[in-house]
Amino acid sequence: xxxxxxxxxxxxxxxxxxxxxxxxxxxxxxxxxxxxxxxxxxxxxxxxxxxxxxxxxxxxxxxxxxxxxxxxxxxxxxxxxxxxxxxxxxxxxxxxxxxxxxxxxxxxxxxxxxxxxxxxxxxxxxxxxxxxxxxxxxxxxxxxxxxxxxxxxxxxxxxxxxxxxxxxxxxxxxxxxxxxxxxxxxxxxxxxxxxxxxxxxxxxxxxxxxx
Numbered sequence: 001x002x003x004x005x006x007x008x009x010x011x012x013x014x015x016x017x018x019x020x021x022x023x024x025x026x027x028x029x030x031x032x033x034x035x036x037x038x039x040x041x042x043x044x045x046x047x048x049x050x051x052x053x054x055x056x057x058x059x060x061x062x063x064x065x066x067x068x069x070x071x072x073x074x075x076x077x078x079x080x081x082x083x084x085x086x087x088x089x090x091x092x093x094x095x096x097x098x099x100x101x102x103x104x105x106x107x108x109x110x111x112x113x114x115x116x117x118x119x120x121x122x123x124x125x126x127x128x129x130x131x132x133x134x135x136x137x138x139x140x141x142x143x144x145x146x147x148x149x150x151x152x153x154x155x156x157x158x159x160x161x162x163x164x165x166x167x168x169x170x171x172x173x174x175x176x177x178x179x180x181x182x183x184x185x186x187x188x189x190x191x192x193x194x195x196x197x198x199x200x201x202x203x204x205x206x207x208x209x210x211x
Contacts, residue, residue, distance in 0.1 A: 012045040023049055028059050035063060040072035047078040051085065061086050068094050073103045080106055084113025092119035099125055108147040115151030118158045120166065126152050127191050156193050164201065167194050175201060 015034040067079040098110035114122040130148040
């Protein structure tokens with residue numbers, strides 16, 4: 001719905017009871033009230049305003065979490081995208097639930113947001129969804145598949161060590177000193193992306209110095 005930026009601002013100001021002041025200074029309580037508006041566009045605009053402000057992380061999380069399950073898919077998608085900028089494990093948990101949304105666009109937005117957060121617990125759910133979608137071969141869901149793959153690649157590259165440590169049960173110490181038998185034991189229960197990391201770790205050890 002394109003009603004022009006000026007009319008959107010008028011609508012937002014009306015919902016917030018802020019006819020002229022800086023929207024960045026509107027108290028969080030009023031944003032919370034406006035998120036309960038019966039007008040989905042108002043809820044969308046409030047989410048957009050949150051993205052432009054520097055509110056505390058916990059406050060943004062508290063405001064965005066309920067609307068991530070809003071009845072409007074437009075609002076859900078906006079909330080999910082916003083949670084991708086809330087660096088908190090609880091935001092990741094909300095996004096994991098959004099991966100099960102019935103709407104393709106919201107699942108894609110959740111995958112992208114999880115990639116923004118670099119949330120290691122998302123690897124298995126993302127992989128499961130990716131494998132299911134690739135098996136379906138539905139061309140209408142290519143954007144979702146691309147979002148899933150991009151998120152996975154980003155998490156695996158950035159969180160390689162965390163993923164390996166979790167798979168090996170090795171919280172401390174050098175990964176180069178983990179016994180080969182431990183690497184082999186971790187292999188069967190790991191997902192294929194972590195198995196790839198385990199193989200790379202073995203290959204690095206076996207490589208001649210300077211190669």
